[in-house]
Amino acid sequence: AQTVTQSQPEMSVQEAETVTLSCTYDTSESDYYLFWYKQPPSRQMILVIRQEAYKQQNATENRFSVNFQKAAKSFSLKISDSQLGDAAMYFCAYRSAFIGRFGAGTRLTVKP
Amino acid sequence: DSGVTQTPKHLITATGQRVTLRCSPRSGDLSVYWYQQSLDQGLQFLIQYYNGEERAKGNILERFSAQQFPDLHSELNLSSLELGDSALYFCASSVEGVERNTEAFFGQGTRLTVV
Numbered sequence: 001a002q003t004v005t006q007s008q009p010e011m012s013v014q015e016a017e018t019v020t021l022s023c024t025y026d027t028s029e030s031d032y033y034l035f036w037y038k039q040p041p042s043r044q045m046i047l048v049i050r051q052e053a054y055k056q057q058n059a060t061e062n063r064f065s066v067n068f069q070k071a072a073k074s075f076s077l078k079i080s081d082s083q084l085g086d087a088a089m090y091f092c093a094y095r096s097a098f099i100g101r102f103g104a105g106t107r108l109t110v111k112p
Numbered sequence: 113d114s115g116v117t118q119t120p121k122h123l124i125t126a127t128g129q130r131v132t133l134r135c136s137p138r139s140g141d142l143s144v145y146w147y148q149q150s151l152d153q154g155l156q157f158l159i160q161y162y163n164g165e166e167r168a169k170g171n172i173l174e175r176f177s178a179q180q181f182p183d184l185h186s187e188l189n190l191s192s193l194e195l196g197d198s199a200l201y202f203c204a205s206s207v208e209g210v211e212r213n214t215e216a217f218f219g220q221g222t223r224l225t226v227v
Contacts, residue, residue, distance in 0.1 A: 032195075035215050043149075043200060045218035091155060093216070099168060100145055100206065100216050104154030 006103035021077045023092030032096035034075045039089040130191040137205030144186040145166035147202040
């Protein structure tokens with residue numbers, strides 16, 4: 001069964017610094033997609049970034065980038081130049097045909 | 113606006129009662145997922161429906177049940193409610209198959225409080 005593991009329940013970063021959130025997953029499929037979602041205090045789920053498994057190039061979206069290691073089944077999120085507005089719960093997610101799974105989440109605190 | 117509508121937004125009920133949460137997916141999305149999020153916790157996958165049929169089941173209690181109707185809206189039924197069932201319940205929908213690279217779109221959630 002597909003599982004997603006986020007081993008860091010909480011992380012903190014100083015404003016303007018860089019932080020990396022970890023995610024590993026388990027699957028026997030070769031075609032799948034990975035996502036990072038952000039959940040601010042409003043509890044709304046917001047897509048941050050996505051990665052197609054068939055692409056070797058790591059996805060980037062402004063200050064957000066991923067380090068996708070397919071063989072290791074690792075998908076970490078790097079946030080550069082952290083801002084106070086980045087404080088939120090972050091969820092790693094896996095999707096393949098008809099299947100969607102989320103990790104337990106990492107709570108990110110940004111210190112001014 | 114994600115296009116996924118959940119009603120009601122808030123629900124307060126007593127222990128032992130039964131409630132129904134409703135989800136209307138985005139137009140064209142055939143898959144509906146239900147998740148439970150207790151206070152400051154992660155998302156727990158409950159169940160998934162695809163085009164009216166149950167596709168996958170997670171840690172869903174026997175007191176909980178769901179269904180997806182021909183018009184693709186879905187309902188999550190929670191019965192014999194306990195205090196521990198208080199949580200935010202999310203519905204998400206997605207396109208499956210060829211366009212599965214799209215993310216799941218989430219509703220705003222239904223906040224259930226059991227007193």
